[in-house]
Amino acid sequence: MTEFTHFNKEGHAKMVDVTGKGITLRTAMAAGTIYMAPETIAAVRSGGIAKGDVLSVAQVAGIIAAKRTAEIIPMCHPLMLSGINIRFMVNETSIDIFSEVRCRGETGVEMEALTAVSAAALTIYDMCKALQKDMKISNIRLLKKTGGVRGDYTLHEV
Numbered sequence: 001m002t003e004f005t006h007f008n009k010e011g012h013a014k015m016v017d018v019t020g021k022g023i024t025l026r027t028a029m030a031a032g033t034i035y036m037a038p039e040t041i042a043a044v045r046s047g048g049i050a051k052g053d054v055l056s057v058a059q060v061a062g063i064i065a066a067k068r069t070a071e072i073i074p075m076c077h078p079l080m081l082s083g084i085n086i087r088f089m090v091n092e093t094s095i096d097i098f099s100e101v102r103c104r105g106e107t108g109v110e111m112e113a114l115t116a117v118s119a120a121a122l123t124i125y126d127m128c129k130a131l132q133k134d135m136k137i138s139n140i141r142l143l144k145k146t147g148g149v150r151g152d153y154t155l156h157e158v
Contacts, residue, residue, distance in 0.1 A: 015075050021106035026147035028101050030113035032140035034121045035094045040132045044124075045090060051127045055088050058097075058123040062086035065119030066101050066112040076111050079103050084112075086120055097121055098143075110145050 008014045044054045051057070063084045070078040083102040088095055099116035101109040121137045128135060145153045 013075065015077070016107075018077060018106040021149070023104055023106055024147045026103050026105055026108045026145070028108060028110040028113035028145040029099065029143040030110070030117045030141065031096060031098050031143050032117040032121050033094050033096050033138050034124050035136040035138065036128060037132055038093055040128050040135070041090060041093065041095070043131055044095070044128065049127055050130065054124055054127045055090075055095075057127060058088070058120040059086045061123040062097070062099055062116040062120035066099065066109075066116040069112045069115040073111055073115065077105075077107050079105055079107070079109065079112065081109065081112065084116065086116055088120075095124060097124075108145055108148050110142050113145075114140060114142060 043049050047053060063086060065072075066084045067081060070076040081101060081103045083100070085100045087098050089098070097117045097120045099113045099120070101113040101116065103109050117140050118137075121140070125135050125137060141155060142153070143155050
């Protein structure tokens with residue numbers, strides 16, 4: 001059975017103490033998708049969005065979000081990230097968003113990778129909402145993580 005480490009003896013939330021953990025290379029990869037009309041995709045591709053270059057702005061937003069994850073997710077530790085990469089695959093009716101985050105530290109970077117994808121998707125939505133309000137953000141998930149006591153993880157999607 002998994003021990004819940006985010007609660008103190010009184011049952012209240014606490015930040016996990018990672019003092020005794022070893023410093024190792026930690027990586028995480030996450031992905032998500034934003035669905036939109038082909039006309040909106042065409043505007044993103046052509047630079048026809050009034051707010052600017054959608055994917056460049058979303059890329060920067062994802063990087064900033066990864067760096068600031070501890071400020072918005074209460075029990076996350078502030079981390080000195082050593083690398084963040086955000087990339088996109090533009091499809092006919094969707095944009096797939098991928099993040100990869102790395103650090104050397106006592107705790108993993110899964111939340112940073114997931115937060116990066118989420119912020120990039122929200123930024124795309126914000127920049128395109130004048131053209132389309134019914135876009136759908138979906139399937140944000142951890143694809144892979146390495147390092148740490150629990151070892152490596154890879155999502156096996158069917």
